[in-house]
Amino acid sequence: MATSQSTMDFILDQLDPADDIRTRKMFGEYALYCDGKVVGFVCDDTLFLKITEAGKKFVGDYYQEGCAWEGAKPSMVIDGDRIEERGWLRELISITAASLPYSKK
Numbered sequence: 189m190a191t192s193q194s195t196m197d198f199i200l201d202q203l204d205p206a207d208d209i210r211t212r213k214m215f216g217e218y219a220l221y222c223d224g225k226v227v228g229f230v231c232d233d234t235l236f237l238k239i240t241e242a243g244k245k246f247v248g249d250y251y252q253e254g255c256a257w258e259g260a261k262p263s264m265v266i267d268g269d270r271i272e273e274r275g276w277l278r279e280l281i282s283i284t285a286a287s288l289p290y291s292k293k
Contacts, residue, residue: 190216195233202274203281217256222285228263231256235271236263237280240287246280 196211196218203209211218211230218230220237228237236256237243243264244251254265271277 191218191230191233196230199230199235199271202271202277209281220281222281225285225288225290227281227284227288229256229260235266237266237284238288239264240284242287243280243284246283 199220200209200211208221208223210221212221217232219226220228220230220235226238228235230236234254234256236254239253239262247264247266247270250267250270252265252267253262255261256263266277266280270280
């Protein structure tokens with residue numbers, strides 16, 4: 189099942205006006221970028237963020253793992269209640285982006 193446009197609109201609304209957030213549609217799902225880095229994916233209407241030590245520490249008791257698709261590396265699953273907390277979500281995205289290296293060209 190592909191991610192609905194309404195889910196993406198909601199997530200992007202929660203992140204607005206966060207710095208340099210963009211998405212790219214891929215096979216009915218979405219990659220989420222921050223500062224030019226892929227920080228996660230939205231698949232089947234679920235937000236998956238790349239796992240970083242700083243991100244794990246920040247989410248604390250809310251930490252859950254899952255895979256965005258079969259065969260994918262494990263990611264942090266961010267539930268709907270956490271997505272609704274705009275400031276918390278923005279900070280987690282920023283922490284995740286700051287912890288990831290830039291892609292090699």
